[in-house]
Amino acid sequence: MNRIKLILNILLLIVMLLLMDPRSFYGLEFHEWAGLIIGLFFILHKALNWSWIKIVTVCFFKSSPNRARLNYVLDVLLLAGMVLMILSGIAIARTINFSWMNLGGSGMFWRVMHTSSSFITLALFGIHLGLHWKWVQLRFKFKKVAS
Amino acid sequence: MSKKIINGIISLAIVIAALYGLSRLRFIERSIWIFKTNDMQNTRRGGFERGGREGRDFRTRPQDFGGRERQNFENLPDSVRQRLLAERGARVENDSLRESRALNDTAERGDFRGRGEGRDFRRGQSVRLVNVGWFFIVFAGFTVITIYLDMLLKLIKRKKNQKEC
Structure with missing residues (x-):
């Protein structure tokens, strides 16, 4: 299971980085399709960690350690960032027709929202990885653990 | 010990490169765009690198x-x-x-x-990963800073606990 999580996380990171500049990798078409697919990957990532989410949600105000609370808040922010990113991406999509969704708002508003939310989310991803660095070290066996 | 020094030097290099990347990508400015959408001038300028293109879409x-x-x-x-x-x-x-x-x-x-x-x-078959590389460095910078802050906080907590004992 951990191996699947690791591969999924690496994929998420690579795709996220490729999506940061729509002109970098096979143009806007790739950007828009990959942007939608990364949303599914993100949901899968959450589903794989569902037990942790459930425990911390139940015990958030009671017995959760501070670190778990910090991770939880960061995860909520990441979720909000991803939702905003995908929603604004849908609103300004050019190669996929989402006009039937009728999201309203000006193109400029959605574009600014898309840029800002993606930049902030990337920074949050970096912090998220930093807080889970031990887990990464364990997966890559950088660090020998007694247990 | 030498491993720690090498790790420290690499981390420092990543953070310095990330700081350069932040200014090159205008990361902070573009991150807070959404909080000042009324300032139309800001959204009309900008983009990747100097005089970039993204802002010109407007x-x-x-x-x-x-x-x-x-x-x-x-x-x-x-x-x-x-x-x-x-x-x-x-x-x-x-x-x-x-x-x-x-x-x-x-x-x-x-x-x-x-x-x-x-x-x-934008549908071209081109692959230009220069900006992606800069985004990666900025991302790595955030990660490195978080790792060291985390270590620092743990160290402070440990010392505090030792004093209490």
């Missing part, structure tokens, strides 16, 4: 680029245009060059609607 009118004058000039007959160019001492362009420049101009201002079946210039 410009749709040719007059924003001083393009009207150039368009009129380009609509002149070849003979007249060449004479005028010769008078100005500029390079004389042939039609294909003019056409390619016009396409580039269209691409520059992101005005790619109406160029046949909704296809746009």
